[in-house]
Amino acid sequence: MREELFLRKLKKADPLGLQALMECYIPYVSAIVWNILRFAMTPEDAEEVVSDVFLAAWNQANDLKAGSVKAWLGAVARHKAKNKLREMGQDLPLEEDVLEIPGENSPEESMERTEEAALVRQAVDSLPKQDREVFLRHYYYAQTVREISSYMNLNESTVKTKLRRGRVRLKELLRGWDA
């Protein structure tokens, strides 16, 4: 079923639309959820989180737009899986995940977060294509260095170098904004 068609069904609360959506995207959403939660829970429990993502799509069908369904589901899957991890008091085991940026959180935080988000997008998009993919695979999709190395046919040291490059770029832009 074409994406526009199943979106139309989904927006009319037709269960067939949801079924079609799941047929297309269960593998993708499962991969994201499992990458994040695999060290913290059983596959059976993670299945519930994947189900939560599709339930969100069912309940917020009007937020879905043709052409950006995959990205929407990916973002929701990350959000729900990370929240679950946080509830369990655990963190993602990522390379130097915490970034130190000069300055403090301000009262106008929500407005500043919007600006920050734009800079983050700019930083990621300014990376060379392969660096961007490595950076997102690790920090967005929670793949390990070894997995990225295997999927992309790169040395682990090369992967680490590209991750460092991404961190530096992100820090530069955020520091400049904060200053």
Place this chain on the structure above:
Amino acid sequence: MKRRISDSLDCIDDADVEIEYSAPLSPRRIEELTMNRITKKDTKPKRIGFRVLVAAAVIAAVALSTMAVYNYGGWFQNFFAAKNDDYLSEDQLAVLEGSIIEINQSVTDSGYTITLESVVSDGLNTYLKMTATALDGRVLDGDYYFFEFDSFRFDIPQKQLEEGMCGVTSAGWEHVMDEDPADNAAPLLLEISGNNVASCEPGAAWTLTLGKLVESRGTGTEAVHDVLAEGKWAFEFTLLEENMGLQELDMLTEPVTIRAQTYLKNSSVRDKTVEVSMTSLVLRTLSVTCTYVYEEELWVDPVTVVLKDGTVIKTKFSTASMSPDQAMIQQTFNFNTPVPLDQVDYMEFPGGVKVYTREP
């Protein structure tokens, strides 16, 4: 300030990176789970949780210590007190006493005696209180286990069934307090809802046939069910209006418009919000029945009754059925506690629509 890179990337909408699927998750289970969650019907819970049972035990202990004579009224008094988590007022007790019919029929088969002791009914919402007794002395712990009949059937007058005027629209077993969990007897309670249950052809006998006595523990997917006995326990009883002290309060003088939701065709998924005309609103002591002019099934959010002293009584679940000509729908909401009709001030519907009792 510190930022987690993984959190900073929350703003990214990425669809370019091809993620390899290597998760050991079952797509079939995910699909089933999700479809079950969206199609899960709004059904009433059939079992009272253990927390409520503890409350029931406490309330029963207090009530029993002050009660000189224990009778069926007392049993139901404790039952409704536990169900509503509050004592019954004097007015509610009076309503309850007037709604109890003692039956006391016993049938023995397959090593178990089942006694249909009493019925409480307001004409539409009916509770049947029974006791199962194991003849071999086996302990039936009704606090730890939940006893029910997996197989039961009502036979009601065929003529009225055909006319759609009389019938059961839902029936379920309630887990209730066992006064003596260490003996060989356990209580059972069957709750039935229907259309004009009590006003079937006057004097017409109902036959309840029970077939498979089951002992369960745990809930949901972890529940364990054991069949204790298979047999045939049949009871014939009559719900005569004059024996029940039935009361009705007709609340409407003219139609009122309320808000409801339609269902998607052949589904329990709610679709769009509509305005419907309610043409009849009849309040009884354990339920309230609303009639809407509409040609398809509707969902109406639970309604409340407000008494003159400000007490709010909520409805817990509802059943609905179409009229035989498919032009109207009749919905009956059940209360968790008896309602003294002469104390009712008004009823409130979704959207803040209030219907006041008519001046006498």
